[in-house]
Amino acid sequence: MASSFYPARRRRNAMWMGLSVAAAAIGLTGLFMILVVLLWKGFAGLSLDVFTQMTPPPGSSGGLLNAIVGSLIMTVIGVAVGTPLGMLAGTYLAEYGKYSRLAVVVRFINDILLSAPSIVIGLFIYEIVVAPMGHFSALAGALALAVLVVPVVVRTTEDMLNLVPNSLREAGASLGMPRSLVIQRIGYRAVRAGLITGVLLAIARVSGETAPLLFTALNDQFFSTNLLKPMSSLPTVIFQFALSPYKEWQQLAWTGALIITLAVLALSIAARALSATTKQQ
Amino acid sequence: MTEIAMPQIESAESKVLMRARASKRFAWSDNFFRRLTQACALIVLLILAGVIASLIKGSIPAFQAFGLGFFTTVVWNPVTEKFGAGAPVFGTIVTSAIAMAIAVPLGIGIAIFLTELCPPSLRRPIGTAIELLAGIPSIIYGLWGLFIFAPFLQVYVQPYLIALFANVPVLNSLFAGPPYGIGMLTAALILAIMVLPFVASISRDVFETVPPMLKESAYGIGCTTWEVVRNVVIPYTRVGVIGGVMLGLGRALGETMAVTFVIGNAHKISPSLLAPGTTISASIANEFTEAVGDLYTSSLIALGLILFMITFVVLAIARLMLMRLEIQAGR
Numbered sequence: 001m002a003s004s005f006y007p008a009r010r011r012r013n014a015m016w017m018g019l020s021v022a023a024a025a026i027g028l029t030g031l032f033m034i035l036v037v038l039l040w041k042g043f044a045g046l047s048l049d050v051f052t053q054m055t056p057p058p059g060s061s062g063g064l065l066n067a068i069v070g071s072l073i074m075t076v077i078g079v080a081v082g083t084p085l086g087m088l089a090g091t092y093l094a095e096y097g098k099y100s101r102l103a104v105v106v107r108f109i110n111d112i113l114l115s116a117p118s119i120v121i122g123l124f125i126y127e128i129v130v131a132p133m134g135h136f137s138a139l140a141g142a143l144a145l146a147v148l149v150v151p152v153v154v155r156t157t158e159d160m161l162n163l164v165p166n167s168l169r170e171a172g173a174s175l176g177m178p179r180s181l182v183i184q185r186i187g188y189r190a191v192r193a194g195l196i197t198g199v200l201l202a203i204a205r206v207s208g209e210t211a212p213l214l215f216t217a218l219n220d221q222f223f224s225t226n227l228l229k230p231m232s233s234l235p236t237v238i239f240q241f242a243l244s245p246y247k248e249w250q251q252l253a254w255t256g257a258l259i260i261t262l263a264v265l266a267l268s269i270a271a272r273a274l275s276a277t278t279k280q281q
Numbered sequence: 282m283t284e285i286a287m288p289q290i291e292s293a294e295s296k297v298l299m300r301a302r303a304s305k306r307f308a309w310s311d312n313f314f315r316r317l318t319q320a321c322a323l324i325v326l327l328i329l330a331g332v333i334a335s336l337i338k339g340s341i342p343a344f345q346a347f348g349l350g351f352f353t354t355v356v357w358n359p360v361t362e363k364f365g366a367g368a369p370v371f372g373t374i375v376t377s378a379i380a381m382a383i384a385v386p387l388g389i390g391i392a393i394f395l396t397e398l399c400p401p402s403l404r405r406p407i408g409t410a411i412e413l414l415a416g417i418p419s420i421i422y423g424l425w426g427l428f429i430f431a432p433f434l435q436v437y438v439q440p441y442l443i444a445l446f447a448n449v450p451v452l453n454s455l456f457a458g459p460p461y462g463i464g465m466l467t468a469a470l471i472l473a474i475m476v477l478p479f480v481a482s483i484s485r486d487v488f489e490t491v492p493p494m495l496k497e498s499a500y501g502i503g504c505t506t507w508e509v510v511r512n513v514v515i516p517y518t519r520v521g522v523i524g525g526v527m528l529g530l531g532r533a534l535g536e537t538m539a540v541t542f543v544i545g546n547a548h549k550i551s552p553s554l555l556a557p558g559t560t561i562s563a564s565i566a567n568e569f570t571e572a573v574g575d576l577y578t579s580s581l582i583a584l585g586l587i588l589f590m591i592t593f594v595v596l597a598i599a600r601l602m603l604m605r606l607e608i609q610a611g612r
Contacts, residue, residue, distance in 0.1 A: 013505035017398060023390025024399075027477050028407070031414050034425045034474070041428075089325050092318035106322045109329050112596045115528060116589070117535025119562045120332060123585040126569075127335035147328060154325060178307045180314035208418020211537040211562065215569045235420050235538075242424050242542065250428070257424050261417055268416050272409070 035261075042258025045251040050259075055221055055237060058246050064256050066223040067237040070138065073225065074217060074233060075207055077142035082149025083199055089150070090157025090198075095183050107158075114151040121147050122212030130216060138224075138231035141217025148209060149202040156198025160191040197275040204267035208260050210235035234260055332589065340583035342575055351583060357548035357564075359572075364580035366587055368548040372558040373588070376465055376540065377533040379554075380472035384533075385526055387473075388480030395481075396488040396514075397506055408485060415478035423542035426471040427463075431543050434470075435462030439555055457553040461545065466554040468544040468563075475539045476529045483525030487518045487606065520609070524602030531596040535588060537562035561588040 049063045056062025089106065097103030125144040130136055164187050172182040188195065218230040219240060238256045241249035344351060347364065354365020395408055439460030446452035491514050499509045515522070545557020546567045559567075561584045572578045 009505055009508070013507040016507040016510075020390040020393040020398060023387045024394035024407075027387045027391050027481065028410075030474055031411075031478060034422065035414075037425060037429055038421060085321050085324060088318045088321035092322040096315055096318055097322065102319075102322065106325050108597075108600060110325050111600045112593060113325070113329060115531050115535075115592075115596055116332075117537070117562060117592055119535065119537045119565055120336070120585050120589045120592075123339070123565070123569075123582055124332045124335050127339050127582070128331065150325065150328065178311040180311045181307075183314070204416055208420060210418070210420045211566055214566055218570065235418065238420055238424065239538065239541075242427060253424060254428075257421050261421055264416060264418060265413060268413055 038254070038258055038261060041251075041254040042261075045255040046258065050252070050255055054223055055232065055241075055252070056248060057221070058244065059248065061248050062252070064234065064237065064252060064259070066220065067232045067234045067256065068259070069223065069225070070217070070220070070231040071207065071233040071235070073227075074138055074142045074145055074213070074231065075203060077139075077227075078145030078206055079149055079199065079203055081143070082146035082202065083153050085146075086150040086153025086198075086202075087157045087195065090154040091161065091183060091187075093154065093158040094161035095179075095187065110151045110154050113147075114155060117211075118148060118209055119211035119214075122214065122216055125212065125216050133228075136216065136218035136230045137228050138217050139227045141213045141231065141233065142227070144212035144216045145206040145209065148206050148212065152202040152205055153198045156201060157195060160194030160198070161187055163194065164190045193274045193277050197271040200267050200271035200274070204264045204271070207267070208235060208264055210239055214239070336582060336586040336589060340579055340586045342579035343583040346576055347580075351580075352587070355548070355550055359568075359574075359577055362574065362576050364576070366561075366580075366584055368550050369559050369561040369564045369584055370587060371550050372465065372468075372544065373534055373560040373562070373591075375554075375558075376469040376472055376544070376560055377530060379466070379469035380476055380533045381526065381530055383470070383473035384476045384480050384529065388477055388529075389484050389522070391477075391481040392484035392488050393510055393514075395485050397510060408482070411478045411485075412482050415482055418538075419475055419536055420538040422471055422475045422539040426467065426539065427542040430471065431462035431467050434467055435460050439466075443555070454552045455554050458551075458555050460555060461557060463543045463545045463557060464555050465544065465551075465558045468540045468558075468560070469554075471539050471543055472533050472536060475536065476533050479532060480525060480529045483528060484522055487521035487525055488514055490521065490606065491517050518606070520602050521606035524599045524606065527595050527599030527602065531592045531599060534595065535562060535592045537566050541566045561585070 049061070050065075051063060051068065052065055053061075053063030054066050055064060089110075093103050093107055097106070122144055125140050125147065129140040129143055133140070161183075168186055168190060169182050172186045173179075177185070213233050213236050217233060217236070219236045220230045220232040224231055234256050238253045238260075241253040241256070244250065343364065347354065351364070351366055352370070353367050354363075355367035356363045356365050357368060358364070391411070395404060399407065439456075439462070442456045443458075443460065446456045495513055495517065496509055499513045504512070540560050541563040544559055544563050546559050546563055547557040548559055548564070549556075551558065565581050565585055569578070569581050572581055
């Protein structure tokens with residue numbers, strides 16, 4: 001009896017495990033194919049011109065300089081606004097609130113904001129900044145990015161501060177340090193690398209965001225550093241150029257996509273390396 | 282004597298005073314810092330409240346003009362200013378459902394492969410690669426879909442599907458019409474590819490919460506790998522896996538760029554999956570800057586409100602389920 005049981009079980013096991021390996025093979029090859037195509041198409045158009053020339057009018061060649069600068073400006077402002085806010089809120093969750101009702105609610109809402117559709121954040125900023133001002137502006141784009149930065153930083157700050165051993169806090173308190181100094185001088189310092197990780201992850205998250213910029217910062221064909229005017233950015237340029245019928249524009253879209261992907265990958269890998277060192281401590 | 286002692290007493294008194302002043306200053310700055318962090322935590326709540334309030338305010342004209350019929354009307358005509366959310370809502374739900382139907386089995390398969398079958402030396406590199414892929418901006422997936430995947434489907438897959446199901450009663454209307462390349466099915470497939478690394482990495486994290494002792498006892502009484510997965514791992518992590526899937530669904534529902542490139546932006550409900558359609562986010566992305574007139578803009582914002590409500594509910598359920606798993610795992 002029992003012996004007739006085993007082959008069936010073994011067959012069923014082999015079948016399901018085969019399916020699992022197949023799923024892994026299909027999924028991984030699909031994903032890597034996207035990367036390979038991106039590298040292939042992107043490197044084909046990569047040259048010095050991309051970094052020194054403006055976005056061209058239809059049908060002629062050019063670069064992405066104004067888009068790259070615009071992306072950098074808006075990302076820097078967005079991160080500069082969102083990071084302190086997120087870090088302080090994360091500090092409240094980890095150090096002061098912890099089990100309070102406010103902290104539980106904030107944690108829950110923050111998790112929802114973390115994966116809320118970014119296009120809705122764009123609409124929100126449109127309603128509160130663009131509509132009252134009467135025109136699109138880089139400032140609105142930067143604010144939309146800041147709203148996306150906050151939940152990422154809140155989350156990592158809280159997670160990282162939770163790694164600080166309580167004995168460290170108690171040691172500080174026993175020297176007579178007030179709570180705020182314990183947090184600033186001991187807590188933040190102990191997990192400095194982890195806090196930087198959060199900021200890097202936030203930069204990686206916003207640098208590829210397109211949807212919220214489409215109707216906040218809009219786009220601009222020329223070089224501009226005026227925060228109150230529309231400003232071009234890499235993702236919106238990719239969107240516009242990819243849907244155009246011009247070969248030169250489509251090539252620039254691929255090159256821009258390659259630049260963003262490499263930047264995001266570099267940031268994520270750096271964040272990973274940093275957070276690994278924090279957790280080892 | 283007194284002349285010598287006096288300054289000492291004075292300095293002792295001033296030390297006490299200084300200490301009192303310092304501790305008062307500390308008490309103030311300490312309190313200030315605590316209030317500051319609390320205020321920032323409240324700002325997070327304010328952002329959410331602001332999002333909801335601004336969307337409701339922006340969508341009032343649309344709801345005043347069209348009433349509750351806005352949710353089900355399929356007409357979308359900027360010329361006559363008649364708008365309804367029927368087609369975008371339909372497109373959002375159909376593309377997300379197909380995407381999840383593909384991504385969930387594949388993602389769980391990858392997670393099982395990584396936790397149970399993969400050689401330990403490959404486990405970390407593959408896991409890391411999947412997590413990195415989950416962070417790639419969605420516009421990259423859209424670009425790939427537009428230039429590589431849609432033409433491929435148009436030439437090699439769609440004509441074959443149409444011919445294959447031409448005489449099958451229900452399926453022939455699902456796969457009908459000319460092979461455009463772009464359309465609902467293409468958008469759903471791109472979404473599936475985009476959500477896949479996300480579902481896979483969450484499922485793997487969740488599977489890793491199973492205590493090794495449970496799995497080892499099952500192996501110890503002679504279970505096969507499949508039986509361990511089926512009878513120990515999946516029952517133990519059911520809540521977490523569902524939470525992870527809902528999180529992926531939340532992403533698929535709100536995804537904009539990956540879909541906008543390949544959906545075709547047609548405001549109609551067609552039985553054929555090969556026909557162009559639209560989703561909520563694609564409509565907003567395509568039309569918002571070109572929308573003339575308050576009613577047009579307001580209708581698009583109303584679409585945004587509907588999208589936010591749907592994703593809010595899905596994400597809230599996801600988080601509650603993942604929280605339950607964390608309590609269960611005792612972390």
